[in-house]
Amino acid sequence: AMAVREQHGHDESMHTCAPPDAVVWPQAVGQVQELAALCYRCRVPMVPFGTGTGLEGGVNAVQGGVCFDLSRMDAIAELSLEDFSVAVEPGVTRKALNSHLRGTGLWFPVGTVGVGAAPGGARGMRVAELGVLGTPVGLGMLGALGVLVVPMGPRVPWSQGCRRGAHGVGVPWPQGTHSPAPCRKRAAGYDLTSLFVGSEGTLGFLTQATLRLHPLPEAVAVTTATFPSVRAAVACTVQVLQAAVPVARIEFLDEVMVGACSRFSGLELPAAATLLLELHGSRHSLAEQQRQAEEIVQLNGGSGLAWAEEPEERGRLWAMRHSAWYAALALRPGCQGYSTDVCVPISRLPDVVVETKQDLQDSGLTGPMVGHVGDGNFHCLLIFDAQDPAEAQRVHTFTQRLGRRALAAGGTCTGEHGVGLGKRALLLEELGQEGLDTLCRIKAALDPHNLMNPGKVL
Amino acid sequence: AMAVREQHGHDESMHTCAPPDAVVWPQAVGQVQELAALCYRCRVPMVPFGTGTGLEGGVNAVQGGVCFDLSRMDAIAELSLEDFSVAVEPGVTRKALNSHLRGTGLWFPVGTVGVGAAPGGARGMRVAELGVLGTPVGLGMLGALGVLVVPMGPRVPWSQGCRRGAHGVGVPWPQGTHSPAPCRKRAAGYDLTSLFVGSEGTLGFLTQATLRLHPLPEAVAVTTATFPSVRAAVACTVQVLQAAVPVARIEFLDEVMVGACSRFSGLELPAAATLLLELHGSRHSLAEQQRQAEEIVQLNGGSGLAWAEEPEERGRLWAMRHSAWYAALALRPGCQGYSTDVCVPISRLPDVVVETKQDLQDSGLTGPMVGHVGDGNFHCLLIFDAQDPAEAQRVHTFTQRLGRRALAAGGTCTGEHGVGLGKRALLLEELGQEGLDTLCRIKAALDPHNLMNPGKVL
Numbered sequence: 001a002m003a004v005r006e007q008h009g010h011d012e013s014m015h016t017c018a019p020p021d022a023v024v025w026p027q028a029v030g031q032v033q034e035l036a037a038l039c040y041r042c043r044v045p046m047v048p049f050g051t052g053t054g055l056e057g058g059v060n061a062v063q064g065g066v067c068f069d070l071s072r073m074d075a076i077a078e079l080s081l082e083d084f085s086v087a088v089e090p091g092v093t094r095k096a097l098n099s100h101l102r103g104t105g106l107w108f109p110v111g112t113v114g115v116g117a118a119p120g121g122a123r124g125m126r127v128a129e130l131g132v133l134g135t136p137v138g139l140g141m142l143g144a145l146g147v148l149v150v151p152m153g154p155r156v157p158w159s160q161g162c163r164r165g166a167h168g169v170g171v172p173w174p175q176g177t178h179s180p181a182p183c184r185k186r187a188a189g190y191d192l193t194s195l196f197v198g199s200e201g202t203l204g205f206l207t208q209a210t211l212r213l214h215p216l217p218e219a220v221a222v223t224t225a226t227f228p229s230v231r232a233a234v235a236c237t238v239q240v241l242q243a244a245v246p247v248a249r250i251e252f253l254d255e256v257m258v259g260a261c262s263r264f265s266g267l268e269l270p271a272a273a274t275l276l277l278e279l280h281g282s283r284h285s286l287a288e289q290q291r292q293a294e295e296i297v298q299l300n301g302g303s304g305l306a307w308a309e310e311p312e313e314r315g316r317l318w319a320m321r322h323s324a325w326y327a328a329l330a331l332r333p334g335c336q337g338y339s340t341d342v343c344v345p346i347s348r349l350p351d352v353v354v355e356t357k358q359d360l361q362d363s364g365l366t367g368p369m370v371g372h373v374g375d376g377n378f379h380c381l382l383i384f385d386a387q388d389p390a391e392a393q394r395v396h397t398f399t400q401r402l403g404r405r406a407l408a409a410g411g412t413c414t415g416e417h418g419v420g421l422g423k424r425a426l427l428l429e430e431l432g433q434e435g436l437d438t439l440c441r442i443k444a445a446l447d448p449h450n451l452m453n454p455g456k457v458l
Numbered sequence: 459a460m461a462v463r464e465q466h467g468h469d470e471s472m473h474t475c476a477p478p479d480a481v482v483w484p485q486a487v488g489q490v491q492e493l494a495a496l497c498y499r500c501r502v503p504m505v506p507f508g509t510g511t512g513l514e515g516g517v518n519a520v521q522g523g524v525c526f527d528l529s530r531m532d533a534i535a536e537l538s539l540e541d542f543s544v545a546v547e548p549g550v551t552r553k554a555l556n557s558h559l560r561g562t563g564l565w566f567p568v569g570t571v572g573v574g575a576a577p578g579g580a581r582g583m584r585v586a587e588l589g590v591l592g593t594p595v596g597l598g599m600l601g602a603l604g605v606l607v608v609p610m611g612p613r614v615p616w617s618q619g620c621r622r623g624a625h626g627v628g629v630p631w632p633q634g635t636h637s638p639a640p641c642r643k644r645a646a647g648y649d650l651t652s653l654f655v656g657s658e659g660t661l662g663f664l665t666q667a668t669l670r671l672h673p674l675p676e677a678v679a680v681t682t683a684t685f686p687s688v689r690a691a692v693a694c695t696v697q698v699l700q701a702a703v704p705v706a707r708i709e710f711l712d713e714v715m716v717g718a719c720s721r722f723s724g725l726e727l728p729a730a731a732t733l734l735l736e737l738h739g740s741r742h743s744l745a746e747q748q749r750q751a752e753e754i755v756q757l758n759g760g761s762g763l764a765w766a767e768e769p770e771e772r773g774r775l776w777a778m779r780h781s782a783w784y785a786a787l788a789l790r791p792g793c794q795g796y797s798t799d800v801c802v803p804i805s806r807l808p809d810v811v812v813e814t815k816q817d818l819q820d821s822g823l824t825g826p827m828v829g830h831v832g833d834g835n836f837h838c839l840l841i842f843d844a845q846d847p848a849e850a851q852r853v854h855t856f857t858q859r860l861g862r863r864a865l866a867a868g869g870t871c872t873g874e875h876g877v878g879l880g881k882r883a884l885l886l887e888e889l890g891q892e893g894l895d896t897l898c899r900i901k902a903a904l905d906p907h908n909l910m911n912p913g914k915v916l
Contacts, residue, residue, distance in 0.1 A: 080803065080805055081700070082696050082700075082803075082804055082805035083803045083804050083805045083834075084699070084700075084804075085803075105700065106700075184801065184804075184833040184834055184835075185801045185830075185833045185834075185835050185870075185873035185874060186801065186870045186872075186873060187656060187799075187870070187872045187873060187874055187875060187876045187877070188870045188871055188872050188876075188877060188881070188884075188885050188888050188889070189656075189877060189885055189888075189889055189893075189894070189897050189915060189916075190653050190656055190657055190661075190897050190900060190915075191652040191653060191655070191656040192653065192896070192897075192900075193652065194649040194651065194652040194653070195648055195649060195650065195652070195653050197649070198645060198647075198648055198649040199648055203648075214702075215699075215700055215701065215702035216702075217702065218702075238540050241542070241673070242539075242540075242542075242563065242564075242673055243673065244672075244673035244674075244675065244676075244740075246704070281743075282702075282746060282750075284743075284746050285739075285742075285743045285746055288740060288742050288743055292740075341645075343642065343643045343644065345538065345540075345541045345543075346540055346541050346642075347538055347540035347541045372643075375642040375643045376541075376642055376643075377642075377643050412643075412644045412645070412646045413646055414644075414645045414646050415643035415644060415645060416643060416645055417645060418645045418646075419645070419646060419647060423646070426646075427646050427647055430646050430647075431646070431647055435647075436647070438650070438904070439647050439648050439650075441903040441904060442648060442650075442900060442903055442904070444903065445899040445900055445902065445903035446896070446899060446900070457647060457648075458647075
């Protein structure tokens with residue numbers, strides 16, 4: 001039992017394990033409601049838990065209480081092909097969802113048109129591949145049409161996303177009934193979907209998310225392009241977007257990352273600033289997009305691989321990217337990893353990346369870079385010896401400087417991973433005391449006894 | 459002065475004029491802050507005012523107080539071509555913004571890919587053409603990247619959208635400084651942008667919105683297609699979306715609406731269920747899209763006009779749609795108009811539209827229909843004699859029934875126009891008492907003295 005509690009007392013970050021007093025595995029929204037009502041009455045803290053792949057200590061039970069492991073809530077419901085929508089419980093993985101969708105002509109893509117890559121939270125694509133959709137941060141990237149929430153208090157059930165009103169005490173949705181598919185626009189009262197999705201479990205339990213599905217593209221092509229500099233690679237990205245090439249994914253890897261990935265995956269890519277590009281379209285339009293993309297790559301001094309169009313070839317290229325985390329860890333066997341995730345305006349990205357690379361070097365740190373460059377979001381995968389206090393301290397101060405560099409460039413300290421325990425100090429710098437006070441007021445209004453994931457975010 | 463107050467005491471709805479006690483025209487965010495601080499100290503209600511083209515009584519000063527006419531705050535700032543973003547004050551129209559953008563290769567489009575039409579609130583495209591972007595409902599459709607808000611309370615300034623923290627008391631942004639362009643992703647604290655955008659002026663003043671711009675398409679083509687039935691027109695829409703034809707706008711007009719528009723605009727369209735389709739793309743890809751769209755139109759028994767590709771021809775077709783409101787009013791000169799705006803899942807749209815047409819007929823009402831059919835959002839433009847109490851009553855009961863029909867279909871009573879005064883009863887039915895209580899808690903947390911647009915929404 002202690003082992004289970006300890007396993008639920010930490011994520012993949014370096015924060016000290018803080019085990020919950022108990023772990024429960026609800027299998028349906030009704031069970032979440034009953035357990036939450038019980039905890040509420042007894043004033044016991046509650047911590048939602050997905051797969052524990054977070055990177056900022058979001059699941060550590062720093063005030064004890066009950067961990068709600070939601071991984072067994074994995075129902076896929078309300079699939080509507082005409083509405084391009086589906087409702088998923090928090091334990092559903094992207095892989096399971098796309099298996100479920102096979103043969104329907106629809107899918108749940110990794111990225112959205114023109115915008116970076118992973119819908120997942122922690123570790124970029126890893127959560128998208130392996131994690132639960134319902135992790136609070138992960139959902140933020142999904143563009144949920146609506147969520148069902150089990151909130152705090154004896155009489156505050158709540159639902160969102162064009163669903164009919166709640167019925168009964170503590171029951172946000174009549175159990176056993178199938179709610180209709182949600183509609184796409186809604187101006188009826190405050191929009192709370194984004195509020196709850198980005199709340200990292202501090203405002204209530206997300207028990208269901210309604211996702212927008214997309215038509216499967218007729219054809220897909222993937223390529224890598226190598227550039228003489230980071231600046232050239234980023235300039236190329238901006239021009240691709242500006243030319244309205246409907247690029248599905250653009251990922252940036254710096255020369256250290258490409259080197260590590262090449263070795264790890266047995267590919268032979270030149271160790272240089274690299275873009276990984278994926279295009280979707282009809283067979284016909286794809287050819288045109290490829291021509292446009294090639295032209296812009298060449299204009300920026302880049303040279304490209306041949307296009308991979310067959311699933312297997314494409315899979316091989318993406319497998320390289322997906323293994324970036326492990327490839328980085330393999331640079332220094334036995335060491336720990338920590339991934340930063342600042343996001344800045346694209347126009348500032350080249351400067352920020354170049355300054356950050358210099359800072360890495362000056363700090364004597366290993367930190368290959370990978371980025372969802374269409375969004376201005378990038379990660380330094382810091383690989384360091386946690387047993388060496390001096391190096392751990394250098395990682396900490398580097399991370400703080402990087403966060404402040406992003407803020408100074410008009411960016412944010414976290415584009416994907418969330419605040420959790422680890423970024424609370426930076427959040428204060430980002431929002432200011434008054435901005436943070438606004439968030440605290442909302443928290444107090446919706447969770448008056450501070451029982452939901454206490455000690456996180458705020 | 460009374461005339462000015464009365465002019466600011468109502469919108470275009472039928473709600474009785476409720477003039478404010480005073481009208482102010484702040485010209486900069488600092489003036490909004492000072493005036494708001496003064497009102498706050500004196501506990502005087504505040505009502506934000508755009509162009510007064512709302513349809514649900516959102517600006518009527520039902521508790522008196524000070525009307526903040528924001529139309530003179532019309533600065534366009536922080537244009538960043540690389541970031542595809544611009545910051546606009548509430549008085550900026552879409553037309554003015556696109557004039558400002560001329561020659562940059564970017565624009566602010568009416569619709570977004572695959573999704574209906576007007577980003578405007580009241581009266582579909584009318585606000586998009588004439589109104590202020592900053593009207594609370596209008597912004598909801600814009601996908602604002604961030605907003606600056608002047609909230610209530612002596613010490614709760616607030617900013618959002620990857621901006622740095624607030625400075626000073628009551629000052630959400632250092633005056634006179636240019637804030638950096640926002641970034642595209644952000645997981646730092648609760649996401650309040652959607653919350654404020656959809657709040658209809660009840661949570662604070664929106665003094666600036668950062669909008670995402672889009673590359674100008676190389677080529678644009680518009681056509682109308684005529685269908686044997688409403689059901690066929692809607693089925694065609696779903697199939698176009700499902701085939702991943704990247705349609706930029708799809709508007710539906712029923713045979714009554716087409717008849718009225720044809721007469722009003724001097725066009726000769728068959729009086730039948732009609733779709734107005736706009737495609738964007740490269741010259742090359744456009745031809746392919748046109749072929750695909752034509753094929754799907756034919757599969758659904760539709761027949762199309764030739765494609766209009768030149769700006770003038772295209773403008774003529776859209777002018778017909780843009781004049782729908784006036785064309786409807788011209789059906790019964792001297793009468794009033796009221797536009798409903800329910801939104802339902804697309805899969806339910808054919809049934810709901812057919813039932814609604816039958817209801818119109820049974821109620822003896824004139825109500826041509828027009829809809830952003832890609833979203834499941836449609837309007838009945840009810841034209842009635844306001845002097846005839848029996849007819850006005852029939853309009854009211856029809857509207858209630860339509861709202862309930864949308865709710866029963868899993869939709870919402872308002873997809874665009876908002877709640878204002880007019881839809882509060884339906885909002886309660888939509889959210890339930892507990893759902894509404896959640897909104898009231900947030901309102902109380904952010905506006906503890908209920909000074910912002912009191913009496914609206916909740």
